[in-house]
Amino acid sequence: MTAIKHALQRDIFTPNDERLLSIVNVCKAGKKKKNCFLCATVTTERPVQVKVVKVKKSDKGDFYKRQIAWALRDLAVVDAKDAVKENPEFDLHFEKIYKWVASSTAEKNAFISCIWKLNQRYLRKKIDFVNVSSQLLEESVPSGENQSVTGGDEEVVDEYQELNAREEQDIEIMMEGCECAISNAEAFAEKLSRELQVLDGANIQSIMASEKQVNILMKLLDEALKEVDQIELKLSSYEEMLQSVKEQMNQISESNHLIHLSNTNNVKLLSEIEFLVNHMDLAKGHIKALQEGDLASSRGIEACTNAADALLQCMNVALRPGHDMLLAVQQQQQRFSDLREHFARRLASHLNNVFVQQVILALILASSCSLLYNVLP
Incomplete structure (x- = not known):
């Protein structure tokens, strides 16, 4: 092999x-x-x-x-x-x-x-x-x-590791510097041993110096690790703060959504209330005219006519889906019905009285005419 x-x-x-x-x-x-x-x-x-x-x-x-x-x-x-x-x-x-x-x-x-x-x-x-x-x-x-x-x-x-040019040159210089290298191999080996000891001493000193540098480096690394730990603690606290801010923003967003929804509902509710108030509110003057208006005078008759027209419009208003389920609407419609019946009874009573009076007056006139006819030759 x-x-x-x-x-x-x-x-x-x-x-x-x-x-x-x-x-x-x-x-x-x-x-x-x-x-x-x-x-x-x-x-x-x-x-x-x-x-x-x-x-x-x-x-x-x-x-x-x-x-x-x-x-x-x-x-x-x-x-x-x-x-x-x-x-x-x-x-x-x-x-x-x-x-x-x-x-x-x-x-x-x-x-x-x-x-x-x-x-x-x-x-x-x-x-x-x-x-x-x-x-x-x-x-x-x-x-x-x-x-x-x-x-x-x-x-x-x-x-298979070959010497480079510098290493070959160093070996040649070393061989030339030792004249006894060929004749006395022991002296040559001893010289190499001494030089090796000198190099070993230099290496030991270098190692000791590098050990100090390593100690300094280790201290710097320890300090760097402490700073890293502090940075990690700060980052953890920042992360917790950001998480808290995120939760608060989510709550604010949800609150804003609820507020927007509430405002939308309030606007719709106000629109419905305005519709009911505008179409189902009968003026106090009309109510008084229907309840107490003078049916014998022309002015009273005009007031009652206007009030009856307003009552008819309130009772015939086209309600939107769900309005008839509201208690206030039901009460208002009942009030309109009561007011209509009351006015109808007053009007019927007044017309009855007027009719009776007209009949009595006609009878009196007929009786008067008959007497005059009998008296005259």
Whole structure:
């Protein structure tokens, strides 16, 4: 497998500025055994891109070719099938589910462990690992620009990590500065050890200084958290106030609706009352004329005639639906009926008296004429 890793790194990934971190020999589950390789890779340029690449050997068998690559951020689920028993099968859930069978459980576990560590370091969206042993899912060191993937895959990264131009220059200067490097390896190693101790001391001082900065930062964070809590309390109080205002506005809106409805009803009621008052109100003068008017004088007769006409209009008014159910309307109609009957009795009595008087007068005149006729020769 080491030789295959070297060949894949040299022929496929190095030309694309990629590093091969882990590899597993697989075939598709339930199909003919057409072996291929799943490779976990990272790019050497920033921003770092993490991929799972499927590599297949050519039909002639003399070289490898890159078949398909998936971005690790598109991986949703890794299903190892069984967290207890050894099982070479596993599933990778990208846009669809890919079912694989590894050549060995050890290769499968190493590949899944590498995927876990890459996920912990490079991805914000965490992949869901199902049926995976907790021993494989080790906590990774927090991601940073100069950190490498921890665990067994670190050796693979270091194996293919090339020195840059500055590092090569520094090593040449260091070798030139130590004349005994070739003749006396022990002296050269001792010098390197001393320089390493000096660097360790500088690192310790840097760490202590950074610890103070971290303490200051932690204090600032604590103060920021306190301010956030205060802001949350204020926001909660504002929310309660807004809720109270909302309830009051709802009550005001409901009250306004009721007031508007009441005003509308009052306007309609006033219109009905005005209609009844205008059409069913008989003037006091007409009532007095009907009750006590002088039927013997021309002036009294005219007043009674006008009053009778007004009474007839009040009694014949076309009432609207529901008016006849009102007690006041019923009482007014009864009053008009009583007034009409009273006036009718007065008028009949007056006409009767006038008729009797006219008859008596006619009799007197007839008697007078008869006497005169008898007296005259």
